Amino acid sequence: MKxxxxxxxxxxxxxxxxxxxxxxQPVAFxxxxxxxxxxxxxxxAPPSGTFRxxxxxxxxxxxxxxxxxxxxxxxxxxxxVQANLDRWSAQFTSPPNSQPETKKGPEGSLTLIRYxxxxxxxxxxxxxxxxSQALLLGAILEAPGELIIMKLAGPARAIATAEKDFAQLAxxxxxxxx
Numbered sequence: 001m002k003x004x005x006x007x008x009x010x011x012x013x014x015x016x017x018x019x020x021x022x023x024x025q026p027v028a029f030x031x032x033x034x035x036x037x038x039x040x041x042x043x044x045a046p047p048s049g050t051f052r053x054x055x056x057x058x059x060x061x062x063x064x065x066x067x068x069x070x071x072x073x074x075x076x077x078x079x080x081v082q083a084n085l086d087r088w089s090a091q092f093t094s095p096p097n098s099q100p101e102t103k104k105g106p107e108g109s110l111t112l113i114r115y116x117x118x119x120x121x122x123x124x125x126x127x128x129x130x131x132s133q134a135l136l137l138g139a140i141l142e143a144p145g146e147l148i149i150m151k152l153a154g155p156a157r158a159i160a161t162a163e164k165d166f167a168q169l170a171x172x173x174x175x176x177x178x
């Protein structure tokens with residue numbers, strides 16, 4: 001007779017339990033030595049490339065999907081800061097007229113770049129035709145022995161809506177306020 005209340009209790013617990021409906025969305029995540037706090041309007045996505053350590057996505061009201069990638073390279077791999085800036089510049093049909101901004105924070109150094117123009121071959125993973133009126137936001141975070149690369153590229157009107165989030169993510173990771 002004492003077993004009946006226990007069975008009743010257990011059956012009510014299983015009826016009220018519901019499994020999570022989607023994969024967890026981490027608020028904070030690390031790439032190498034840097035911590036990033038995911039903005040609420042962005043969602044965590046599994047990295048879609050072998051060089052990607054993390055990836056965030058944001059769907060705009062017009063249906064445009066923004067993809068912010070994070071790559072991690074040990075010292076000597078992935079090139080220098082200047083090599084990465086040159087590689088990004090070469091992705092445009094004519095060299096963009098932008099100067100990088102470098103800042104030092106308590107957690108490391110940060111180099112930010114903003115390139116505008118016609119992006120060769122469109123956006124990674126997208127159509128292969130050139131994308132006019134494109135914007136590339138790049139950040140290179142340096143810590144002893146490694147580089148973390150953040151990149152967001154696509155139609156300028158769409159990328160511009162995420163510029164503040166991008167700058168805050170990069171700056172906060174090295175201990176700066178944007």
